[in-house]
Amino acid sequence: MAQSIDKPHFFNGEHxxxxxxxxxxxxxxxxxxxxxxxxxxxxxxxxxxxxxxxxDRKNMGLNCKALHIxxxxxxxxxxxxVSSCESAKEVWDKL
Numbered sequence: 001m002a003q004s005i006d007k008p009h010f011f012n013g014e015h016x017x018x019x020x021x022x023x024x025x026x027x028x029x030x031x032x033x034x035x036x037x038x039x040x041x042x043x044x045x046x047x048x049x050x051x052x053x054x055x056d057r058k059n060m061g062l063n064c065k066a067l068h069i070x071x072x073x074x075x076x077x078x079x080x081x082v083s084s085c086e087s088a089k090e091v092w093d094k095l
Contacts, residue, residue: 008073016095023073027066034069034088037062041089063088 009022027035042063045056052060066088071079078095085091 008069010075011073011078011095012075013078019073020095023070027069030069031062031065033062034066037066038070038088038092041087044087067091 008026009019011019011023024035027038037059042059043056045052045060067085070088070091071083074082082091082094085094
């Protein structure tokens with residue numbers, strides 16, 4: 001069965017290098033800035049949310065999208081290991 005181009009490749013804890021490569025291209029194809037967030041991490045503002053700039057909001061929004069994509073690609077056992085992470089970079093580095 002073919003993999004959907006709209007869904008991230010599923011990761012159950014096996015064949016990490018294969019999954020990682022597929023996910024890198026999945027992120028880049030969705031929005032190249034998403035890959036920047038995964039690879040480099042978002043700048044997390046130290047001010048309260050009401051004081052965030054438009055750029056802060058954009059970066060945090062991208063982080064949420066990247067986290068969503070990663071979490072949707074993980075099986076329950078793998079998800080349990082990274083579910084407490086707050087940034088896509090943190091999840092990526094843990095995996």
